[in-house]
Amino acid sequence: MRAPLWRRVALNAAGVGVFLVSAFPVFWMISTAFKPNGEIFSSTPHPLPEHPTLRHFGSVVDGSVAGVSFWSYFANSAAVAIATVVISGLLALLAATAVARFRFRFRTTFLVLLLVVQMVPCEALVIPLFIDLKRMEMLNSLVGLIAVYVGFALPFGVWMLRGFVAAVPKELEEAAALDGAGPLRIFFRVLLPLVAPGLVATSVFSFITAWNEFLFAYTFLKDQDKATLPIMLQFFFGRSGNDWGPIMAASTLLTLPVIAFFLLVQRRMVSGLVAGAVKG
Numbered sequence: 448m449r450a451p452l453w454r455r456v457a458l459n460a461a462g463v464g465v466f467l468v469s470a471f472p473v474f475w476m477i478s479t480a481f482k483p484n485g486e487i488f489s490s491t492p493h494p495l496p497e498h499p500t501l502r503h504f505g506s507v508v509d510g511s512v513a514g515v516s517f518w519s520y521f522a523n524s525a526a527v528a529i530a531t532v533v534i535s536g537l538l539a540l541l542a543a544t545a546v547a548r549f550r551f552r553f554r555t556t557f558l559v560l561l562l563v564v565q566m567v568p569c570e571a572l573v574i575p576l577f578i579d580l581k582r583m584e585m586l587n588s589l590v591g592l593i594a595v596y597v598g599f600a601l602p603f604g605v606w607m608l609r610g611f612v613a614a615v616p617k618e619l620e621e622a623a624a625l626d627g628a629g630p631l632r633i634f635f636r637v638l639l640p641l642v643a644p645g646l647v648a649t650s651v652f653s654f655i656t657a658w659n660e661f662l663f664a665y666t667f668l669k670d671q672d673k674a675t676l677p678i679m680l681q682f683f684f685g686r687s688g689n690d691w692g693p694i695m696a697a698s699t700l701l702t703l704p705v706i707a708f709f710l711l712v713q714r715r716m717v718s719g720l721v722a723g724a725v726k727g
Contacts, residue, residue: 473702480504480695487691503696512682515671517700524658524675525704527589531596531657532650538597539604539649540612540642544634546605547612558609561602569599573666580667587669595663600653611645612638647712654708659701676701 475494479487480503482496508517546554576595577586585591615638623633639646661677668674680701683694 476695477699479691480699482692484692503692504700507693507697507700512679515674515679517679517697519672520674520676520679523589523673524677527593527596527675528654528657528704530593531600532653534593535597535600535604535653536646536650539601539608540639540646542601542605543608543612543642544638547609548617558606561606564602569662573662576663577666586667587673589668589673592664592667592675593657595667596653596657596660600649600656603652604649607649608642608645611642615641651709651712655705658705 478493478495481499481501482493483498483500483502486493486496486498510517512520546558580586580588580591580595583591585594619637619641620633623637628636659677660675661681664675665678665681668678676697680694680697683690683697
């Protein structure tokens with residue numbers, strides 16, 4: 448039965464309101480990035496820049512922040528994010544396959560622990576992880592930072608991919624085995640294509656987590672040439688004042704790879720989320 452007109456109008460209005468509230472900070476960030484300093488610090492707010500300029504973007508990209516170029520920060524963030532996506536995706540798929548296909552002791556306990564781990568605040572793990580990385584001599588290392596991000600991305604990935612693997616009929620794998628396919632061939636040629644939408648959805652989560660994370664990167668990395676983009680932003684904040692133009696320009700540049708990655712995988716991500724909600 449179709450909902451009444453007033454209810455549809457109210458729901459659409461509420462959706463538009465939520466979108467406007469959510470999008471306004473992004474709009475103001477981009478607008479401020481193109482404003483000259485006179486408009487940024489003007490007592491009269493200007494929603495749109497009256498005299499747009501690329502000066503702030505140029506100072507971020509061409510100049511050096513804390514003695515390190517912007518592209519060095521960008522390369523570090525890209526390496527950490529890509530490595531996190533690839534490693535966590537592969538490990539999550541293998542673990543999800545084991546959980547969905549095999550029966551073993553404490554299987555239910557393991558699944559419950561996946562949810563419990565995600566409830567722990569990240570701030571509570573800073574000191575224990577710092578001590579662990581120090582003992583393993585992985586402090587001030589991008590490898591250690593990647594290991595931390597992979598650990599945070601795995602619980603969500605395993606839990607989500609488990610539903611996709613369980614939804615794949617075992618008969619398909621058995622038929623491939625009868626045709627002479629080995630375990631690896633079955634995994635890559637039969638199972639992997641069918642769970643690809645879910646793998647893309649989890650990859651987006653892993654990418655955003657690794658790309659935007661600040662606390663662990665700021666705590667575990669000492670050398671500026673190993674810092675990531677979120678760390679670069681804090682150098683624009685000073686005791687005497689904040690350089691809001693470069694801050695907004697750098698923040699805008701920081702969001703572009705996330706938007707590009709999302710647009711690249713949006714079709715598979717939507718289908719993966721919907722399928723996971725139905726099949727999980």
